[in-house]
Amino acid sequence: MKQFLKIALTVCGLAAFSGCTSENSNSEEPTSPPNIIMLIGDGMGVPQVSTAYYFGDQEPNFSKFRHIGFHKTSDATHKITDSAAGATAFSIGEKTYKRAIGVGVDSLSRETILEFLQNEGYKTGLISLTTITHATPASFYAHVTDRDMHDDIAFQLTEANVDFIAGGGRNFFGKRSDGRNLYQSMLDQNYHLDTLQLSSPDFSKRNIFLLADESLPAKVEGRGDFLPRATANALDYFVQNGKPFFMMVEESYIDWGGHDENEDMVISEVEDMNNTLDVILEFIEANPNTLLIVTADHETGGVSIGKYYETDPETGRQKEVPQKARVYFDTDQHTGELIPVFAMGRGAEKFQGIYENNEIFHKIKEVFQESR
Numbered sequence: 460m461k462q463f464l465k466i467a468l469t470v471c472g473l474a475a476f477s478g479c480t481s482e483n484s485n486s487e488e489p490t491s492p493p494n495i496i497m498l499i500g501d502g503m504g505v506p507q508v509s510t511a512y513y514f515g516d517q518e519p520n521f522s523k524f525r526h527i528g529f530h531k532t533s534d535a536t537h538k539i540t541d542s543a544a545g546a547t548a549f550s551i552g553e554k555t556y557k558r559a560i561g562v563g564v565d566s567l568s569r570e571t572i573l574e575f576l577q578n579e580g581y582k583t584g585l586i587s588l589t590t591i592t593h594a595t596p597a598s599f600y601a602h603v604t605d606r607d608m609h610d611d612i613a614f615q616l617t618e619a620n621v622d623f624i625a626g627g628g629r630n631f632f633g634k635r636s637d638g639r640n641l642y643q644s645m646l647d648q649n650y651h652l653d654t655l656q657l658s659s660p661d662f663s664k665r666n667i668f669l670l671a672d673e674s675l676p677a678k679v680e681g682r683g684d685f686l687p688r689a690t691a692n693a694l695d696y697f698v699q700n701g702k703p704f705f706m707m708v709e710e711s712y713i714d715w716g717g718h719d720e721n722e723d724m725v726i727s728e729v730e731d732m733n734n735t736l737d738v739i740l741e742f743i744e745a746n747p748n749t750l751l752i753v754t755a756d757h758e759t760g761g762v763s764i765g766k767y768y769e770t771d772p773e774t775g776r777q778k779e780v781p782q783k784a785r786v787y788f789d790t791d792q793h794t795g796e797l798i799p800v801f802a803m804g805r806g807a808e809k810f811q812g813i814y815e816n817n818e819i820f821h822k823i824k825e826v827f828q829e830s831r
Contacts, residue, residue: 492579492703492830493805494749495823496739497549499707500732501542501595502714504758504796506786507725511733513764513784514726520736524753526807529797530816532757535564539795542714543606545756545816546598552820560594560612561602568602572820573621576705576827582622584693584706588686589674590628591616595709595756610635617644620665623696623706625689627671629654634672657688660696677712678727686710687735694742708735717760722786725762743804750826752810752819753801761789805830 500507511519534544536556543558551569555562563569573583587596592612597603600619601612613631616624632641633654645652651661653668660666668689676682690708697704710732716724736753743749767783770776800819802810806826810819 490830491748492581492827494697494703494746495576495581495705495827496749496751497705497707498710498732498735498739498751498753499546499549499595500710500713500729500753500755502717502757502759502793503710503729503732503755503798504762504794505799506762506764507713507717507729507755507758508799509764510726510729510786515730515733520733520740521753521801523740524801524803526802526811528800528802528811529813530754530800530819531813532795532798532816539793540757541606541793542594542756543598546595548815548817549756549819550598552817552824554815554817558606559604560597560606560608561600562604566604571599572823573599573619573705573707575824577620579827580702582697582700582702582704583620584623584697584704585621585626586624586686586689586693586706587626587709588682588711589626589709590631590671591624591626591669592628592631593626593674593711595711596626596707599707610637613641614639617641617648620648622665622700622704623660623693624665624667625657625670625685625693627669627674629669630672632669657685657692660692662696662699666696674711677715677724678731679721679724682731684731684734686731687738690735691738694738698746708739710735713755714759717758717762717788718791720760720788720791725760725786740803748805750805750807750823751801751803752823754819755798756816758794758796758798760791761794763787763789 508521532540534540534557535554541557543560544555547555547559550571553563555564561571577583585596592609594606597612601615603611609631645667649664651664651666657668712728716728764784765787767780767785768777769780771778800810809822
């Protein structure tokens with residue numbers, strides 16, 4: 460995926476952005492605010508990560524992490540959470556009720572980690588394969604009592620001042636029941652808007668790319684390389700702007716593969732996540748003053764990897780094929796598995812151990828505060 464990332468190494472001259480000052484930039488702890496990247500594989504548990512090892516052609520990028528932990532996913536009302544409460548726990552640092560977006564158990568708004576860092580001078584970005592109003596991305600900028608309030612969530616995005624946005628969701632901006640033209644609202648706020656293609660970002664403006672009426676296609680439906688390309692474009696944009704940034708990137712269809720009990724979808728979406736990691740890890744190599752967190756909101760499908768059998772055409776008996784494995788599903792719903800947390804870069808050691816999902820918010824904030 461290196462062909463997607465066109466970032467000049469001269470960024471090391473931007474001390475406030477990268478914190479690197481010499482060839483030995485890792486020899487001293489940088490003191491400037493770190494870039495923070497969250498890569499969320501919706502529905503991704505340990506078995507889904509394992510598909511990268513059993514079905515991939517190369518050593519997966521997950522092997523490059525040395526700081527690994529687990530988080531517990533239950534929300535305030537349900538042992539088995541959903542994406543809304545799961546992502547909101549990451550974003551506000553509190554467990555809340557199922558289906559909540561950016562609000563606490565009292566249904567009142569809480570400041571999200573994105574909003575907190577904006578107030579500290581950070582640029583911000585959100586990338587998703589779903590509509591940008593879907594539960595995971597919405598939890599970082601919106602405050603509503605139910606995840607299905609897409610019209611309200613879309614309107615709140617027009618007031619959220621996010622600098623780089625890419626995903627689906629055209630229906631909630633241009634085909635609204637209230638007649639509002641949210642496209643015009645974004646243009647009025649000096650956004651570069653593209654609803655047709657993932658064009659090059661305008662470095663002098665904020666950018667929003669809405670490339671599907673609702674969600675983008677899955678990889679098995681021909682999506683292509685949108686996620687790594689959008690991530691590369693966003694990183695290029697942030698480098699050119701020369702300020703620290705917070706970005707959340709969601710690989711959404713690992714979850715959908717679990718709901719559909721679709722082996723090929725799960726495998727191909729984890730592969731796409733690995734390709735997106737290619738882009739991010741290349742960026743971190745050039746910009747070590749960066750914290751990367753790779754995790755999920757919950758596991759979907761009760762996935763396991765087990766023996767592969769073929770049926771003998773003459774006898775009808777099942778015979779194991781020793782050199783193969785396959786993906787099995789225990790359910791088409793979410794499960795309560797502990798979820799892996801892979802961390803790299805500035806403050807990564809804080810993410811080791813086993814803890815509640817809302818602790819991720821506090822760990823990120825602690826890394827930031829130590830840089831002040």
